[in-house]
Amino acid sequence: xxxxxxxxxxxxxxxxxxxxxxxxxxxxxxxxxxxxxxxxxxxxxxxxxxxxxxxxxxxxxxxxxxxxxxxxxxxxxxxxxxxxxxxxxxxxxxxxxxxxxxxxxxxxxxxxxxxxxxxxxxxxxxxxxxxxxxxxxxxxxxxxxxxxxxxxxxxxxxxxxxxxxxxxxxxxxxxxxxxxxxxxxxxxxxxxxxxxxxxxxxxxxxxxxxxxxxxxxxxxxxxxxxxxxxxxxxxxxxxxxxxxxxxxxxxxxxxxxxxxxxxxxxxxxxxxxxxxxxxxxxxxxxxxxxxxxxxxxxxxxxxxxxxxxxxxxxxxxxxxxxxxxxxxxxxxxxxxxxxxxxxxxxxxxxxxxxxxxxxxxxxxxxxxxxxxxxxxxxxxxxxxxxxxxxxxxxxxxxxxxxxxxxxxxxxxxxxxxxxxxxxxxxxxxxxxxxxxxxxxxxxxxxxxxxxxxxxxxxxxxxxxxxxxxxxxxxxxxxxxxxxxxxxxxxxxxxxxxxxxxxxxxxxxxxxxxxxxxxxxxxxxxxxxxxxxxxxxxxxxxxxxxxxxxxxxxxxxxxxxxxxxxxxxxxxxxxxxxxxxxxxxxxxxxxxxxxxxxxxxxxxxxxxxxxxxxxxxxxxxxxxxxxxxxxxxxxxxxxxxxxxxxxxxxxxxxxxxxxxxxxxxxxxxxxxxxxxxxxxxxxxxxxxxxxxxxxxxxxxxxxxxxxxxxxxxxxxxxxxxxxxxxxxxxxxxxxxxxxxxxxxxxxxxxxxxxxxxxxxxxxxxxxxxxxxxxxxxxxxxxxxxxxxxxxxxxxxxxxxxxxxxxxxxxxxxxxxxxxxxx
Numbered sequence: 001x002x003x004x005x006x007x008x009x010x011x012x013x014x015x016x017x018x019x020x021x022x023x024x025x026x027x028x029x030x031x032x033x034x035x036x037x038x039x040x041x042x043x044x045x046x047x048x049x050x051x052x053x054x055x056x057x058x059x060x061x062x063x064x065x066x067x068x069x070x071x072x073x074x075x076x077x078x079x080x081x082x083x084x085x086x087x088x089x090x091x092x093x094x095x096x097x098x099x100x101x102x103x104x105x106x107x108x109x110x111x112x113x114x115x116x117x118x119x120x121x122x123x124x125x126x127x128x129x130x131x132x133x134x135x136x137x138x139x140x141x142x143x144x145x146x147x148x149x150x151x152x153x154x155x156x157x158x159x160x161x162x163x164x165x166x167x168x169x170x171x172x173x174x175x176x177x178x179x180x181x182x183x184x185x186x187x188x189x190x191x192x193x194x195x196x197x198x199x200x201x202x203x204x205x206x207x208x209x210x211x212x213x214x215x216x217x218x219x220x221x222x223x224x225x226x227x228x229x230x231x232x233x234x235x236x237x238x239x240x241x242x243x244x245x246x247x248x249x250x251x252x253x254x255x256x257x258x259x260x261x262x263x264x265x266x267x268x269x270x271x272x273x274x275x276x277x278x279x280x281x282x283x284x285x286x287x288x289x290x291x292x293x294x295x296x297x298x299x300x301x302x303x304x305x306x307x308x309x310x311x312x313x314x315x316x317x318x319x320x321x322x323x324x325x326x327x328x329x330x331x332x333x334x335x336x337x338x339x340x341x342x343x344x345x346x347x348x349x350x351x352x353x354x355x356x357x358x359x360x361x362x363x364x365x366x367x368x369x370x371x372x373x374x375x376x377x378x379x380x381x382x383x384x385x386x387x388x389x390x391x392x393x394x395x396x397x398x399x400x401x402x403x404x405x406x407x408x409x410x411x412x413x414x415x416x417x418x419x420x421x422x423x424x425x426x427x428x429x430x431x432x433x434x435x436x437x438x439x440x441x442x443x444x445x446x447x448x449x450x451x452x453x454x455x456x457x458x459x460x461x462x463x464x465x466x467x468x469x470x471x472x473x474x475x476x477x478x479x480x481x482x483x484x485x486x487x488x489x490x491x492x493x494x495x496x497x498x499x500x501x502x503x504x505x506x507x508x509x510x511x512x513x514x515x516x517x518x519x520x521x522x523x524x525x526x527x528x529x530x531x532x533x534x535x536x537x538x539x540x541x542x543x544x545x546x547x548x549x550x551x552x553x554x555x556x557x558x559x560x561x562x563x564x565x566x567x568x569x570x571x572x573x574x575x576x577x578x579x580x581x582x583x584x585x586x587x588x589x590x591x592x593x594x595x596x597x598x599x600x601x602x603x604x605x606x607x608x609x610x611x612x613x614x615x616x617x618x619x620x621x622x623x624x625x626x627x628x629x630x631x632x633x634x635x636x637x638x639x640x641x642x643x644x645x646x647x648x649x650x651x652x653x654x655x656x657x658x659x660x661x662x663x664x665x666x667x668x669x670x671x672x673x674x675x676x677x678x679x680x681x682x683x684x685x686x687x688x689x690x691x692x693x694x695x696x697x698x699x700x701x702x703x704x705x706x707x708x709x710x711x712x713x714x715x716x717x718x719x720x721x722x723x724x725x726x727x728x729x730x731x732x733x734x735x736x737x738x739x740x741x742x743x744x745x746x747x748x749x750x751x752x753x754x755x756x757x758x759x760x761x762x763x764x765x766x767x768x769x770x771x772x773x774x775x776x777x778x779x780x781x782x783x784x785x786x787x788x789x790x791x792x793x794x795x796x797x798x799x800x801x802x803x804x805x806x807x808x809x810x811x812x813x814x815x816x817x818x819x820x821x
Contacts, residue, residue: 026147027154028781029074031815039066039135040821046071048815051800052778052786055299055308055809062132064302067819068316069136069163072296076313076780077141078152079292080171081160082713083314086255087111087170092376093369094156095713098249100376101398103368106255108380108387108399109177109420115169118425122165126428130165133316137163151782152714155721171314172426178254178288179262179452182338182481183389183418185532187396188642189483190340191635202482204639205532206649208520212536213543215455215467215514216506216522251713253745253753254288256397262287263534263646263754264331265561265739267515267542268457268465270508275553279459279764282557283320283329284756286741291710291726292780295319295758297772299804300434307434308767308804310758310774317430320758322770324804325437326460327762331516335453335471336480336530338420339494341385341487342392347402347409352383353488359384365405377405382417385487389418394634416484419494424450424472439466439507446470447500453529455516461765467506467514469521473498473529482531498527515542517739518646535648537567537737557761558771560739562797568646568737569604572619572655576600579679588680595683607733608703613694613750616702616735617686620749623651625678625685629666641746646736703731706744708752710776710788727776727788730795740797759799768808771799 031048042059044067049055054071058064072080085091089107091099122130141160144150153159185205192201266283274280287294295310298318309321320329344353351358362382367375381388381403391400392414400415401407429449436442439458446456446468453471458464479485479492504522506514518534545560546552580596595614602611623644628636643650654660658675665673690700712725732752736743743754755775763769775794779786793800803809 025783027144027150028783029779031817034818034820037066037070037136037139037819037821039132039139040819042821044819046817046819047809047813048817049803049809049812050814051789052784053297053299055803056301058300058302061302061305062128064300064305065129065132065316066136066139068298068300068311069133069138070140070819071136071298072311072313072316073137073140073144073163075778075784076292076296077137077144077160078150079780080137080163080167080314081153083171083174083312084163084167087115087167087174089366089368091252092371094158094371095249096371097373098716099252100368100370102249102252102255103376104378104399104403105397106174106177107366107368107378108389108418110380110387111170111173111177112166114173114422115166117423118169118173118427119166122425123428123431126425126431127165129316129431130168130427133168134163134165150780155714168315169427171312173422173451175294175312176422176426176451179332180338180420181262181334182336182530182532183340183420184396184642186338186340186482186484187390187416188639191394191638193483195631195635204650204653205482205643206647206653207531208533208648209536212519212648213515213539214520214522215516216504216509217524249713250716251291251711253711254290256288262332262452263518263736263741263743264756265515265517265538265542265741266329266331266455266457267513267546267557267560268329268459268467269546269552269557270465270512271463273512273546273550273552275551276763276766278461278766279327279463279465280552280554280557281322281327281329281457281459281465281762281764282561282760283331283457284561284759285320285330286743286754287757288754289708289710289752291712291776293710293757293774293776295774297774297778299809301806305435308802309760315427315430317427318434319430320760322762322764322767322804323434323436324461324767326442326458327764328433328442328459329457329760330454331518333453333455333469333471333521334518334530334532334534335473336482336528336532337451337453337471337473338418339385339474339476339481339492340389340416340418340484341383341492342414342484343383343385343388343417343487345381345413345415347411347413350381354384355488355490379403379405383487385417386419387417389416391415394638396638417487421472421474421494422451424448426450429470439464442466443468443501443505450500455518455521457514457516459762459764464508465512465514466508467504467516469503469505469529470500471503472500473503473527475527480528480531511547513546515539515546517542533648534646535568535652535737537646538739538741540567541565541739554761554763554769554771558759558797558799561756561759561761563739564606564734566604566606566735566738568652569602569606569615569619571652572622573599573602573604573615575655575658575675576679578658579676579683582676583680583683586680589684591687592680592684595687596679599683606702606735606738608701608731610697610700610702612702612733613690613700613705614686614697616706616744616750617689618682619651620746621682621685621689622679625665625682626651626654626662630662637747644736644746645743646741701731702750703733705750706733706735706742706752707731708742708755708775710791712782725782727791730775730791732795756794759794760802761799767804768801770802770804772802773799 044058089103264285299308307323309318432445458466517539707729734740
């Protein structure tokens, strides 16, 4: 009887699983056959290759844009809904209380209002593209009902609202926010200045080395720029609150305001330095891990259009890629386009002080719908400088609690207001870029891309290469934007904008190549771009490789994108011989001496070996041993997360001085520690941490420790959803300073959290030989063979072909879908 019962239960479970799989498969997009789509003028043919990449052949651009809408909605409608809700501060309506911190933050930014203004000012070409794209999305949305609806909507039991052109523009502005990071630099400097004074704050924040490579001149002996101090309210209140950082929902870490934002590489090489005699253009944009991945690859062919590359679900345009004439790639400049103002508020009377007068706060009631309970009361407060962003303490991730109108408001408070303007026709830039056929047309398109500020590299079939910076930079009446300023006194106001046509440019430079890795652009440019460039580790490595190789191949370019050599480790470990000698002299434990000696002979290649894990743990311990005692937990966490993410800051500002005061442990009042002693202690800490967490050294595998976890936002409920929605962890090498850049969360080491979100190496003019790869796959459906099918290639540094000509596309055809009017 017991066996019969077990068998019955087993069969019931298997039947349930089989039924669930059958049901889930009903929503899987069909890639062959014919489908009718309302709004199409003529049939559109879609050829899918073996990786599910669509090649669209339409009669006109209107049908091409509509077809992209259909394809995005078939594969990524849930992701589009997630982006739209994030931009509008409406995630909690379907995901519950766990996303309230996200909604509060994004509501304050006003992304929807900006998108509405952009739509009102949009050109006819952009209006046409977005209108037809929207028609395609909604045509697919209305046909996907019941069990044919994407799984996420079935699980959450709701239907997405109709898509609109404004939604597409809001998605673009959400990405702009994800790449806009300057406010973090100001917050860190402010906190440091409150504790240690202005001079020490600027010193710890560091500056780009005067002889580091710049984008438009590879080396320079120009002295490092000096900082101009700004006025700021540096009261004890700035450090009076504890940093109670909210727990960011799994699968939504890419929305974490404290996350490092968009460090990337690109390089372009002229024909005289390649083996093909054609330009070569490479790009690997680095973004926070999200799943499905941010990009959807697509190839669009229609009258007046032949472009391929990656698009963002929710928007129709190719953002990175090439057309039949030109190729382009982007990296983030990190331009200083945000300023924080310290405002003085009279809470009860809802007013703030400006130049001796109390002015009324502009208040918008914006209650947040929350799944399963009553809406969360919330207000957006705005001053002349922008929305209230955060209190003066170290809790920067969420707006002040007093923005809840239920909270009792008395007395005066000080808080940061954020000025960040992203006006302009952002979508129009990519609509023009997709059709550009020359350097002049490329420049016109780039000048229209207002936010986020980017480094664009360019190549064309005529053999030209170039560089252009985009963005709208503010001109300030005073100050340099490096620290928050007192908003009540009227200084630091924005008076005008830099004309985009005057930003740095380069065309066919004499060296025959251009690289950008978020490093300084041009020391000769007369204005201020930013003080907060990424450290020059990656760009130096790129220059070393490109300068030494006079005949660059496609293989060499792909190898360079996956380069694991760490120049940062050279810098950190330069003083190791002294530490080894000191350890032996002091009779340190043998495990510590062995660890230091292993690091001393390590080849600085950040691969999967145990010595790499030892270095990463050692470097983390070195930061902690150097700064934690003076800073305390809250300030150290904020500083380390910011400065440790490839800044020329913190440890890199003191590592060359063996007797820097920062190496002294203030807890040992009878002695003054030096760098040698701190390195010995850091080695001990590293060994103990690794042994405690991973066991014997044979288990210290950096690839496993550093694994990238692609988490679906709905998988947080545990088994079986996590098993169904989340792919396996992806073992990955590299770190935050290697060209193959995969940084880790400094507060929760050592798992990857920012990585190359797309790799392209383009053979300009012989497009079919180009090579590309995504970190996951094209589809957002967990039962699709293209859900995670590119990951192993991406993880191991391999690529796939990107066919462009019709003959090449037909040669890789795996499926054919025809969309009919």
